[in-house]
Amino acid sequence: MKKIIVLTAAALALTSGVVFAADTITLPAKNGNVTFNHKKHQEQLKDCKICHEKGPGKIEGFGKDMAHKTCKGCHADKGAGPTKCSECHKK
Known part of the structure; x- marks a missing residue:
């Protein structure tokens, strides 16, 4: 019975467009890695399209220049x- 519930929930999530993202994402950088609390941003901003122009998922073209801008x-x-280098980049 538990397997049926789990499989049904997984199928619903996949077909409904619900995206489950990691709570914390680490982005490698020369000046020190940047740890980004994705869950906190989701809770505060409420609208994925603020960062994800095409909706939830990987941000096309994301890199240093896009992150800084x-x-x-x-x-x-x-x-x-944070807006200063050392506030994001941790060695």
């Missing part, structure tokens, strides 16, 4: 979150 820019605009 988009992430750092959002933090500066909202007056919340």
Whole structure:
């Protein structure tokens, strides 16, 4: 019975477009890795399209330049979150 419930829940999640993401994501960088709390951003922003223009999933073209413009820019605009190198990059 438990297997049926789990399989049904998994099938519903896959067909409904629900995406389960890692709570914390680590992005490798020369200046030190950047640890990003994805769950915290989901809870605060509530709208995936703020960061994911095409909806939930991998961000196309994401890299250093996009992170500095988009992430750092959002933090500066909202007056919340890190904006200095050492606040994101940890060696």
